[in-house]
Every structure is written in C-alpha cells, then in structure tokens.
Amino acid sequence: IIEIKNLSKVYDVTEEIKVHALRDVDVDVYKSEFISIMGPSGSGKSTFMNVLGFLDTPTIGTYILDGFASRDLSDDQKAEIRNLKIGFVFQGFNLLARTTALENVEIPLFYRGGYNMKHAQQKAMEMLDLVGLADRAHHTPAELSGGQQQRVAIARALVNDPAIILADEPTGNLDTKTTNDILNLFSDLNNNIGITILIVTHEPDVADFTKRKIIFRDGRVVEDSSIKKR
C-alpha cells in the first residue's frame, strides 16, 4: 500500500546550510501492517511521517500510496487523499484553538462532504467517547489538559474511518492506563478492520504493541525488523 524508494528530504536553512532530514530511505508497507517508527530526537521520524501524509514533498525519490505518486499530485489532490485515506495524529496535536473538542473532531467530516450536521456530530461524539472525553466535548483546547488535547487529536484522526493511521507520538502525554487504552484501540482497529498503522514512539513498551519496527538514525533507516513476541 505504501512504496518508498530513494527518499531524501533536504531543508535549505540558508544559502550554505542544508539539513538532510531524510537520506535515501527505502520502505515498503503492506496493507494492515502495524509498525512502530523509532530513533533519536532529530533523526527524521516526523519528516518521514509528513511525507507519508502528503504534507511534505520528497526532494529526491518516490513515494506512492495506493497507486498515487506524491510527485504527480496537485495540492488539491493531496488534500483529498489525506482527507479520504489518512488519519494523522500530529506530534504537536495541531488542534484549532478557538473551536471546541467536538468541533475539532467534526472538521474532517465536513471536508469529506456527504455528511449532514446531525450525522457529523453523532460520529464525532462517538469518537470522543472512544477516547474517554465525552464529558469534555465543549471545551476548547486551552481548557483541556495536555493528554486530553492529544486524545482529541486521536479522535479526529479516526473520525473519517481512514485506511491508514499515521500517529506521531500519540501517547507521549498520556499516563500508563490511558496509553494502554489507546494502544488497545489501535490494536483492535488493526486486527478487526485491517487498518494500516504507523506509530512514531520513543517508548519500547509502545513498540511492543506493534508488529514491525523501523529505526531511524540521522535521516537513514538503520533497522527494519518484525517484532516476534506478539
């Protein structure tokens, strides 16, 4: 479902200074895989996720999702694929500040179209309930704890029934019990509905929930192995 070849991403910070955030990355992902992405701070994990999520374009190399090549798509086409196929949990949550938790979760549904207001509200409340935040539906992000904001971001990523979930540190701000609830939720979605899931994490305990580990270092993939114990 995901094909990545020779992927490199270079940022030009100034005329002379370039940051090679990704270098010559090759990764193939099949449908219904459950993968953890690990590696030191600054090693390229979020940049990799941004390319996968069509939020950033390769400098060199190819990225193909479900037959759609990142290079060939217009910005509108990328936005449409993101909305229809991908649920993204950002490292910094990226919620809209002046909108409530419920409204934040509803937004992907309105972009999709074909939903009426009542339907969207119902679906969004379901997702909030799934992450344990039904009683915080009308709070804005500033009125939510860090972990609650993170859970709203997770609910928003799930609301469009995506084929792929890209989650960048989805449990970094959550206590052990809530982390396990979220990871069990992801496991269920993976096992029962076959959703393909990639999770960036620093924590080995979180990686143990997944079935394959890809480790980055200085923009390169240095390890790509299946996790046996599960």
Add this chain to the structure above:
Amino acid sequence: IIEIKNLSKVYDVTEEIKVHALRDVDVDVYKSEFISIMGPSGSGKSTFMNVLGFLDTPTIGTYILDGFASRDLSDDQKAEIRNLKIGFVFQGFNLLARTTALENVEIPLFYRGGYNMKHAQQKAMEMLDLVGLADRAHHTPAELSGGQQQRVAIARALVNDPAIILADEPTGNLDTKTTNDILNLFSDLNNNIGITILIVTHEPDVADFTKRKIIFRDGRVVEDSSIKKR
C-alpha cells in the same frame, strides 16, 4: 521554600458546569528538593504547576513562595518573581514561533535587565550547548523536531539561573539517551547548585531520578512519599 495550604482551583466552563481541577491540596516543599509529580491525564498536574509558577491564581487556599504570597501580588510582581526565581518548562513548550532557538533562549535575560546583548547571546549559546543544540541556534521552532523544541524550552528555563525549576513533562518527546542527558543535567543542578526541581512525568523511569513522589488523582494529592532507592 514553597508552602501550599487548602489549594483549590475551579474553572467555570459555563454557568452550571464547573471543573474542580484542584481540590484541597496541601504541599510543603523545602529548598533543594527534587520531586516528581505524577497522576492520570486530567488529574490536575499542569494546573498545580501553573499555580506554582504564578501563571494561575488559587480559587481557594494559599500559595507562598519564598515568603511571597500569591494572593498579595500584583500581576507585575508575579511576572518579576517568575523571571527572577522560576524556570518553567511548559507541557507544550510555548516557544515564540517567528524567533530562532537562540533568541527564544535569550528572552528571559532581556526581561531581567542588567545584561548586555553580547553577554546574553553568550549565556544563551551555553544553555543551547548544554542541551545539545548549538548547531540549531538559528532555526525557528517550525524548523526543529519535536524533541529539539522541547530542549530549547529546557535551555530557556535554565538561562536565568533560577532557584526553582518547574518542568511539565520535560522529556516526553525525547529518546532514551537524550532523556537521560536531561535528567542527569537536572540531577547535577540539584546536587551541585541546590536548585529545587519539580518534574511532572508519566514515566516511572523518570520518577526514579527524583527523591520524592507526589501523586494526583481527580485534583487531589493521593500520595506523597520519598523515593528510597536513590
């Protein structure tokens, strides 16, 4: 150095809905303590830290830092105490978006006054070097990874040589090695300079670096015990 009695914090979300973020909290902290603050998502940890940092006021009860009572201080006086005595690492980093890492770290020095520009830049570079980011000094937050932004926030908290460090999940976005570097840094500051440190964390491994554990649940302190093994 910190005296908290009967502390309660209530948010009025609407006319009828109130959130009791903190309920009747009593805590005494002596100089040079090294404390971890733990508890489930939404249990009141960040609210507690905001009161300690003079960023929020008690609804009921008292908070006294070094003889200064939160209730008696004007906003300007609170800002001054914060600048002189407290280094705050926010759960969401709270860096200024259009300013570089170096400038972000310099800012508390300019508020303090008595620094010239050259001096401030030198001190700020020292702090960036301490957290391993000397080579990212001229990047803005958007050009930094999540963990790098977090480390800039830590450098900024240290730059004014504070008497107290309040760190809300300071290593949540950091890999194991970088987390240990930061925690060792905090340990050194605590052991060698006697800085009082409170760290909010979800991770038992992080708590093991500290000497006392305070656990919150639903806005109350449910446990307050010293950590024996260190």
